[in-house]
Amino acid sequence: MSLSATGQQSMFKALFLFNFAKYIEWPQSSNQKDFIIGIYGSDDVEDELKKLASSRKINAKTIIIKKVGSPDEAKGANILYIPTSKSNSIDEITKSLLNEPTLIVTDKAKMCNKGAHINYALVDGKMKFEISKNNINSNNLKVSPKLISLGIEVQ
Amino acid sequence: MLLKKHFFVIAFITITISSFAQKRDINTVSKNDVLEMSIDELANYELDEIMHLMDIVGASSIEELYELLLNKNVTSASKSNENLFDSPLSSTVLSHDEIIASGATSLEEALRLVPGMIVREKTNGNYDVHIRGNDNLPAKNMLVYSENMNTLVMINGRPVFNYSHGGTLWETLPISFEDIDKIEVVRGPSSALYGPNALSGVINIITQNITNESALVSGNIQAGSLNTYIGDIAFRKKVNNKLGFGITGNYEVRDREREELLIYNGEDEDGNPLFTLDGNKVGSGYYSVDEIGRMYNGPYQIWEPFMVGDQTYDINTSFPNPGQSKERMGLNGYLEFTPTENASINLMAGYQNSESLTSSMGDIPSPYSTKIAETQYVDLRADIKDFSFQANYNGGTINYLAGEEGFELDNTQFSALAEYNFKLNKLSIRPGLSYQNISYDDSEHIAEIGNGYLNKKSTINIMAASARFDYNPTEKLRLVAALRAEKYNHPDDIYASWQFIGSYKINDNNIIRAVYSRANQSSFIVNTYSNYTWNLKNRPYPRVMQFDGDENPELKTMDMIELGYRVRPSKSILIDLEAFYTRTSGFGALMPNYTDVNIYNALEVLTDPSGQTAPISVPDSVNLKHSALDLISKQLGATISIDWVVSKKLVLKGNLTVQKTTLDNYLQNSRDEMILHFATDATTQALTDLGYQLATGAIAPGDIPDVVKGSSSTLPDILKNNYTHKATPSYFGGFSIIYRPTEKIEIYPQGYYYGDQTFENQYYDVPLSSKLIFNTKVSYKATKSLTVYVNGKNLLGNTSQEFAFMDETPMMILAGVHFKF
Numbered sequence: 001m002s003l004s005a006t007g008q009q010s011m012f013k014a015l016f017l018f019n020f021a022k023y024i025e026w027p028q029s030s031n032q033k034d035f036i037i038g039i040y041g042s043d044d045v046e047d048e049l050k051k052l053a054s055s056r057k058i059n060a061k062t063i064i065i066k067k068v069g070s071p072d073e074a075k076g077a078n079i080l081y082i083p084t085s086k087s088n089s090i091d092e093i094t095k096s097l098l099n100e101p102t103l104i105v106t107d108k109a110k111m112c113n114k115g116a117h118i119n120y121a122l123v124d125g126k127m128k129f130e131i132s133k134n135n136i137n138s139n140n141l142k143v144s145p146k147l148i149s150l151g152i153e154v155q
Numbered sequence: 156m157l158l159k160k161h162f163f164v165i166a167f168i169t170i171t172i173s174s175f176a177q178k179r180d181i182n183t184v185s186k187n188d189v190l191e192m193s194i195d196e197l198a199n200y201e202l203d204e205i206m207h208l209m210d211i212v213g214a215s216s217i218e219e220l221y222e223l224l225l226n227k228n229v230t231s232a233s234k235s236n237e238n239l240f241d242s243p244l245s246s247t248v249l250s251h252d253e254i255i256a257s258g259a260t261s262l263e264e265a266l267r268l269v270p271g272m273i274v275r276e277k278t279n280g281n282y283d284v285h286i287r288g289n290d291n292l293p294a295k296n297m298l299v300y301s302e303n304m305n306t307l308v309m310i311n312g313r314p315v316f317n318y319s320h321g322g323t324l325w326e327t328l329p330i331s332f333e334d335i336d337k338i339e340v341v342r343g344p345s346s347a348l349y350g351p352n353a354l355s356g357v358i359n360i361i362t363q364n365i366t367n368e369s370a371l372v373s374g375n376i377q378a379g380s381l382n383t384y385i386g387d388i389a390f391r392k393k394v395n396n397k398l399g400f401g402i403t404g405n406y407e408v409r410d411r412e413r414e415e416l417l418i419y420n421g422e423d424e425d426g427n428p429l430f431t432l433d434g435n436k437v438g439s440g441y442y443s444v445d446e447i448g449r450m451y452n453g454p455y456q457i458w459e460p461f462m463v464g465d466q467t468y469d470i471n472t473s474f475p476n477p478g479q480s481k482e483r484m485g486l487n488g489y490l491e492f493t494p495t496e497n498a499s500i501n502l503m504a505g506y507q508n509s510e511s512l513t514s515s516m517g518d519i520p521s522p523y524s525t526k527i528a529e530t531q532y533v534d535l536r537a538d539i540k541d542f543s544f545q546a547n548y549n550g551g552t553i554n555y556l557a558g559e560e561g562f563e564l565d566n567t568q569f570s571a572l573a574e575y576n577f578k579l580n581k582l583s584i585r586p587g588l589s590y591q592n593i594s595y596d597d598s599e600h601i602a603e604i605g606n607g608y609l610n611k612k613s614t615i616n617i618m619a620a621s622a623r624f625d626y627n628p629t630e631k632l633r634l635v636a637a638l639r640a641e642k643y644n645h646p647d648d649i650y651a652s653w654q655f656i657g658s659y660k661i662n663d664n665n666i667i668r669a670v671y672s673r674a675n676q677s678s679f680i681v682n683t684y685s686n687y688t689w690n691l692k693n694r695p696y697p698r699v700m701q702f703d704g705d706e707n708p709e710l711k712t713m714d715m716i717e718l719g720y721r722v723r724p725s726k727s728i729l730i731d732l733e734a735f736y737t738r739t740s741g742f743g744a745l746m747p748n749y750t751d752v753n754i755y756n757a758l759e760v761l762t763d764p765s766g767q768t769a770p771i772s773v774p775d776s777v778n779l780k781h782s783a784l785d786l787i788s789k790q791l792g793a794t795i796s797i798d799w800v801v802s803k804k805l806v807l808k809g810n811l812t813v814q815k816t817t818l819d820n821y822l823q824n825s826r827d828e829m830i831l832h833f834a835t836d837a838t839t840q841a842l843t844d845l846g847y848q849l850a851t852g853a854i855a856p857g858d859i860p861d862v863v864k865g866s867s868s869t870l871p872d873i874l875k876n877n878y879t880h881k882a883t884p885s886y887f888g889g890f891s892i893i894y895r896p897t898e899k900i901e902i903y904p905q906g907y908y909y910g911d912q913t914f915e916n917q918y919y920d921v922p923l924s925s926k927l928i929f930n931t932k933v934s935y936k937a938t939k940s941l942t943v944y945v946n947g948k949n950l951l952g953n954t955s956q957e958f959a960f961m962d963e964t965p966m967m968i969l970a971g972v973h974f975k976f
Binding site: 008009010011012014015016018019020022023044048051052055056126127147150 | 190193194195197198201202203205206209210212803897898899
């Protein structure tokens, strides 16, 4: 069994992040020059995102992949991805990003209950995502119903 | 400025068009299509489409792991592709990726990952490989009888068996890891499907197909301790939908853990050393090649140089590279032609040469010898609808015992097999016909006829008819009967083999099976045609030993009853249980047939009134003939193996076999003891006869010749029953842990273990202690195409010998790269 068995996973997570942006509306987004995706800590998703960033744009903006070391550094990001290894920091992150227009995406069970907006979840061994409209709205973001219908809605 | 604007518009349109051009219909793409897509291509799809593609590819690694590890397919158990879970026989499949991940450095070592395998390293990179056991039978004889003559090894169904002596010369297999798609191991008698010599099972090495997904270039190269360099590379190209070709090459070289060679049997009965080296008394021990060249047994040089034509053969001819255990290279070409959907033609051809220093197949003062081989093959496989045809040629020259005249043989082997698979509702019937023509010829490699083992071209023909019936009366019940009849030229006899199998699938997660099967060995060239006159120039006596074959040898046969149970207690766990009882008879070996003696003091002995004068009697010539033995081996055993995908980061695997083998009609005397028994009996008989003649006046004392001759062929009456066979360990198995802390790092610790054994040789009984060999490979996937790794072998430093008289197992560290472009 090779490493390739898991290589796909990071790529799809990155593709999901890239696509979520199409269904989210950020306030005053036109004022910002770049589209910033923050990665909290290090994760293989970063490499995949960098590949996307080199050839793609989101809302006609250059994608910037920013490695984030503390909750404060996450401010200003359009999307913040918190990998499984950093899930313990969810509380301080949501606190720090209170009312900030940042989409918080996590990768551990029950994270939407702790304030995450979208959370990757394994259902029957398949990668799905949970989504909380309330959490998203509380950060002054608007979410398209299409995205909610594609995910598993968490109230 | 306007121009610039237009340029951007054109560029945008071009990018958009090219993006759309790359977008394929998600309803028609295959898993492999998706796997081939880059992240950039995938970014063209909408989220719902990506989710659909992810379902196709099973992007969740855990699902993929279940599929890869717990839901494999096997073809060798039934000659048709089926899920391993449903396989009606005890079967294991090792995939290419598993072999690479494990850090195995040779095919034989990779087999340590398979349940039920006994794999012992003899010298660095040279192994003894057995399925389940029955090792070294008949015992108390030459090392050649420790070769595994019970397992049929094949490459894509093409036998790569040594029909000269029996066994597999692993180093002469032309292929390596990058050739291989998977290795399938079927445990238990399988001659009904694959022909003779599949007594304990078959090992079928299946090479990779050439598809659009095949990497253009792939390779695996590593180097490390003991000047070990192992590399192989493959180039594959699918030219169009119908045609693909490939070229592969491999090279391997390794040193031994020492340069000296063991000289054994160097003590008399009282333990006094027999030899001298530069005038000093020496006995058994490790000596350099130069020292061996200067050693004497009384007035006789133990490795006396001799002439073959105008060439001098000496210790350096026997051991051209005493410090090197193995050097091999192989080249293979593949051509795949698929003219229609229902037809495929595969042509494979290759060349290899090898030199290995490992256990001897002859009877020389050292247990080591050098084997040198240069062989070629061509294999054609054609499948047209339900008809399949395979024809192949193997040929070349193999020197089984470098430096000894008569052991270098030219080999030509043709095989052809045709089968047809009828499908009738719930029944499928597969009749088949096969023909094998196997010739070995030593006449080109001996100075004169009479110096060789065969002294001519000798041939074995096997014609066979077979049929396999696979019947599914209900969805859960499966009944299989496979039958085969073989007609040999020698023995002039027909042998039948069979498999009767019933399996019942209780539900998707539980299946039970019962098997009754029989398989037989083929005749081997040395058993049938030996005609070797060994003039013992380097020993005090006997003066000559003659080895004769038997043109009507009895063929070894194994019967087995097996019960099996496979269960998936949860989606992530697969447990396989097998319990087996085998009975093997029809053993044969080159055994002492009679001994002639010379008595030099008959008159003194017979006329000594005190009766104290001991006869001076020495064996003059010994005749050994391939003879059937009454030996019966009975083995009772069980294997359990568990594969558990704990999480996407952790996979655990383990297996254990326990067994007990008992022997009936076991001859407890060694070959040399039997020769001495004959000699003693011949002396006693000759003197008794002469004494009677003297006493009756039939002969006068003055008429007694100076040298009285005697002869005996009376076997000692010493057969034992219920003898515990200790050459097979009572327990053995392995375990592995696949740990992937991140997606780029993989850590693969793996262990192989076995219990105590006693190896019974013609000279000694050698105890071999239980052992755990622990290896770990750590891989870092630098890019999608390139993985770098460090490979640690025998990290616990358990250096004890794994095989009698052979080298200790060194601790080794290797580093390497695996690439795929």
